[in-house]
Amino acid sequence: MKLHEYQAKELLADYGVPVPRGSVARTPEEAQRVAANLGGKVVVKAQAHTGGRGKGGGVKLASTPEEAAEAAREILGMQLVTHQTGPAGLPVHSVLVEEQLDIAREIYLSVAIDNSAGKPVVIASAAGGMDIEAVAEETPEAIHNQLVYPHCGFQPYQGRALAFATGLDGDLLRPTADLMGKLVKAFQENDGAIAEINPLVVTGDGKLVAADAKFSTDDNADFRHAKLVKLRDTSQEEAREVEANEAGIENYVKLEGNIGCLVNGAGLAMATMDALKFEGGEPANFLDIGTANSADAVVTALKIIGSDPDVTAVLVNIFGGLARTDIIADGVVIAKNEGLLPQPTVVRLAGTNVAEGLKILDDSGLDLIRADGFAEAAQKSVAAAADAK
Amino acid sequence: MAVLMNEDSRVLIQGFGGAGQREAATSLAYGTTVVCGVTPGRGGQVINDLPVLNTVRQGVEEFDANVALIFVPAPFAADAIIEAADSGIPTAICITEGIPTLDMVQAKAYLKQSETRLIGPNCPGVISVAQRSRAGIMPVDVYTPGNVGVISRSGTLVYETVDQLTRAGIGQSSSVGVGGDPIIGTSQREALQLFEADPDTAAIVLIGEIGGTAEQEAAEYITEMNKPVVAFIAGATAPPGRRMGHAGAIIAGKAGTAAAKQQALRDAGATVVESPSSIGGTMQQVLKDQGLT
Numbered sequence: 001m002k003l004h005e006y007q008a009k010e011l012l013a014d015y016g017v018p019v020p021r022g023s024v025a026r027t028p029e030e031a032q033r034v035a036a037n038l039g040g041k042v043v044v045k046a047q048a049h050t051g052g053r054g055k056g057g058g059v060k061l062a063s064t065p066e067e068a069a070e071a072a073r074e075i076l077g078m079q080l081v082t083h084q085t086g087p088a089g090l091p092v093h094s095v096l097v098e099e100q101l102d103i104a105r106e107i108y109l110s111v112a113i114d115n116s117a118g119k120p121v122v123i124a125s126a127a128g129g130m131d132i133e134a135v136a137e138e139t140p141e142a143i144h145n146q147l148v149y150p151h152c153g154f155q156p157y158q159g160r161a162l163a164f165a166t167g168l169d170g171d172l173l174r175p176t177a178d179l180m181g182k183l184v185k186a187f188q189e190n191d192g193a194i195a196e197i198n199p200l201v202v203t204g205d206g207k208l209v210a211a212d213a214k215f216s217t218d219d220n221a222d223f224r225h226a227k228l229v230k231l232r233d234t235s236q237e238e239a240r241e242v243e244a245n246e247a248g249i250e251n252y253v254k255l256e257g258n259i260g261c262l263v264n265g266a267g268l269a270m271a272t273m274d275a276l277k278f279e280g281g282e283p284a285n286f287l288d289i290g291t292a293n294s295a296d297a298v299v300t301a302l303k304i305i306g307s308d309p310d311v312t313a314v315l316v317n318i319f320g321g322l323a324r325t326d327i328i329a330d331g332v333v334i335a336k337n338e339g340l341l342p343q344p345t346v347v348r349l350a351g352t353n354v355a356e357g358l359k360i361l362d363d364s365g366l367d368l369i370r371a372d373g374f375a376e377a378a379q380k381s382v383a384a385a386a387d388a389k
Numbered sequence: 390m391a392v393l394m395n396e397d398s399r400v401l402i403q404g405f406g407g408a409g410q411r412e413a414a415t416s417l418a419y420g421t422t423v424v425c426g427v428t429p430g431r432g433g434q435v436i437n438d439l440p441v442l443n444t445v446r447q448g449v450e451e452f453d454a455n456v457a458l459i460f461v462p463a464p465f466a467a468d469a470i471i472e473a474a475d476s477g478i479p480t481a482i483c484i485t486e487g488i489p490t491l492d493m494v495q496a497k498a499y500l501k502q503s504e505t506r507l508i509g510p511n512c513p514g515v516i517s518v519a520q521r522s523r524a525g526i527m528p529v530d531v532y533t534p535g536n537v538g539v540i541s542r543s544g545t546l547v548y549e550t551v552d553q554l555t556r557a558g559i560g561q562s563s564s565v566g567v568g569g570d571p572i573i574g575t576s577q578r579e580a581l582q583l584f585e586a587d588p589d590t591a592a593i594v595l596i597g598e599i600g601g602t603a604e605q606e607a608a609e610y611i612t613e614m615n616k617p618v619v620a621f622i623a624g625a626t627a628p629p630g631r632r633m634g635h636a637g638a639i640i641a642g643k644a645g646t647a648a649a650k651q652q653a654l655r656d657a658g659a660t661v662v663e664s665p666s667s668i669g670g671t672m673q674q675v676l677k678d679q680g681l682t
Contacts, residue, residue, distance in 0.1 A: 084630070113490055113494075113571055113572070115571040115572060115601040115602070115603070115637065116576075116601070116602060116603065116606060118493070118494060118497040118498070118572045119494055119497075119498075120491075120494065133642055133643075136642065137643065149498075150494050150495050150497075150498040151498060188491060191489055191490070191491055193490070218489055218490050218491065218636075220463060220487045220488060220489045220490065220636065221489035221490075221491070221492075223464055224464070224489075251633075251634040253628075253631050253632075253633065255628065263545075264545055265543055265544050265545025265546065265634075266543060266569055266598075266633055266634025266635040266638055267541065267542060267543015267544065267545055267546035267569065267596065267598055267623045267635070267638075268543060268545035268546050268549060268623075269633070269634055270543075270598065270599070270623040270624040270626075270627055270633050270634075270638065271543075271546055271549070271621075271623045271665035272665075273624075273626045273627065274623060274624070274625045274626050274664070274665055275664060275665050275666055276626075277625070277626045278663065278664045278665075278666075283626065286627070286631075286633055286634065288634035290486075319528075319545045319548040319549050319552070320528060320548075321513055321526045321527050321528055321544055321545065321548055322408060322526045350531075350548070350549075350552060351528040351530075351531065351548055352528045373553075373556070373666065374549060374553070374665060374666040375664070375666030375667075378666065
């Protein structure tokens with residue numbers, strides 16, 4: 001789950017990470033009041049789950065509370081389009097109004113998981129305020145890492161090593177190491193996936209401030225973060241995905257094509273998309289139905305696929321392990337009979353209980369397009385989608 | 390021989406609920422030695438003729454269990470993995486999906502100082518076909534004995550691959566699902582090492598996915614291998630920045646893309662398959678070319 005910038009900053013501030021003075025606002029009047037309290041000279045920042053907000057027109061400077069209100073009026077309610085959002089953009093329902101900083105230097109700082117090492121890693125670079133991906137590619141030597149050892153935690157010397165490497169020595173040495181320790185603590189105690197401060201600003205008077213912050217959490221740990229889960233803003237997510245989530249289908253990702261896919265297992269679901277593309281088709285979604293231990297779950301998933309106006313054909317590709325093909329077949333028959341899946345539907349079943357599954361399809365008398373292997377399933381789906389156009 | 394599972398394997402099921410009981414029955418019917426279940430607080434019961442124990446240690450001491458197959462729910466699974474390792478059991482295979490990543494950080498650190506090899510989590514398990522030795526959730530009908538090893542991050546793609554191999558007349562030695570999570574016990578590279586050392590395996594199919602750099606690390610080892618490797622990377626068409634079901638399957642940076650992984654594998658000498666439906670056919674050709682059929 002992603003947090004908004006203001007939520008991330010509130011979280012980090014709770015751990016003692018210095019953040020700019022400011023507050024979230026949901027109306028221009030509120031923005032004006034916040035700006036007045038801050039002395040008038042502020043920055044007004046769109047709160048949306050995307051990077052590149054400045055270039056998209058989502059960040060504006062204001063010199064007076066009135067200007068802040070005007071900036072908020074322009075930003076609130078906009079669909080913010082950035083290089084990360086796609087053409088539709090994301091809605092903006094709140095702005096963060098903050099004091100303007102006197103910036104002397106900008107540092108990049110983040111905590112993430114290093115999969116290969118099996119540990120969190122703290123990443124720092126003197127090239128702050130920039131796209132860190134680009135920095136990593138063009139000047140990998142400008143990126144510095146320290147692993148967090150699970151049994152002793154992030155040590156001050158590691159913070160100092162990163163501080164030296166990014167030129168934050170002298171009076172800034174200990175505050176930097178201290179700030180990194182706090183960021184790691186926030187990451188660990190909240191099951192972070194990525195915690196990023198970019199830029200970490202050194203002000204003209206030599207203070208550290210987290211000028212921007214991103215924080216996303218590990219969804220698998222939601223069960224132990226009741227408070228954090230309440231911060232989820234579903235307006236920032238694809239509506240069909242939210243609907244799928246609410247119906248208990250976690251692994252649905254909306255895509256841009258026209259062939260709806262219901263598959264078990266993430267790998268097979270990705271490979272099914274690949275196979276469709278290989279045969280000249282375009283998947284409308286990724287959907288891993290997982291173990292699917294009830295026909296209801298299958299019906300719900302098919303309803304979500306079937307009601308997608310982009311979908312002109314559907315492929316059900318199941319290789320049962322823990323998932324049982326007979327339950328999937330039941331679900332397909334129910335969805336078809338209830339009119340939830342009007343599109344031509346290709347069904348390929350293999351694995352656990354396949355004989356029972358195929359019999360259910362046979363006995364249904366429904367007009368389903370059957371496929372034996374993977375290639376045939378992909379070809380028939382692409383053909384069905386082409387016919388439907 | 391085969392890999393990890395063989396005729397001497399004695400399987401203990403940790404988390405002996407519905408799924409554990411069903412898979413135990415399938416493995417027993419297949420010919421695997423399943424010795425007991427472990428559900429804390431249910432010790433002393435007998436379910437489907439299998440004794441239920443309170444602890445893994447009891448299973449090791451009293452029933453000579455040497456493989457722990459874990460079905461324990463995600464919030465408690467790291468504890469189960471560490472308990473298995475603490476019992477000294479040589480192999481632990483964790484099927485559970487959805488374990489918090491930071492729990493796996495702890496478990497992985499513990500495993501490093503133990504003698505236990507972990508497979509998974511979020512994996513379909515391990516099967517050795519000629520030995521009829523199964524610890525996992527894979528359907529058994531698709532397998533046929535032979536000399537090709539299969540390694541995959543994804544469970545269902547193991548089944549798909551094995552099915553294609555079997556249909557192409559190619560049998561399998563063992564299949565190892567290494568798991569779809571960001572932090573796993575045994576990497577693709579380590580699984581390749583096991584198959585390279587296995588006299589029953591002549592060639593290997595490696596099924597990777599987008600996300601992370603595990604395939605690149607596997608590719609480094611492929612340059613040293615004698616046995617041919619056929620590789621497929623799932624997710625060539627996945628958009629960046631989106632988690633595709635598996636917690637580990639998210640493109641963050643160029644190294645995580647299918648193209649980067651395919652290139653690394655190709656450079657290392659693996660035969661890279663572009664279409665997921667051509668895995669079996671490609672292996673058939675590779676075996677023929679190398680005189681391994």
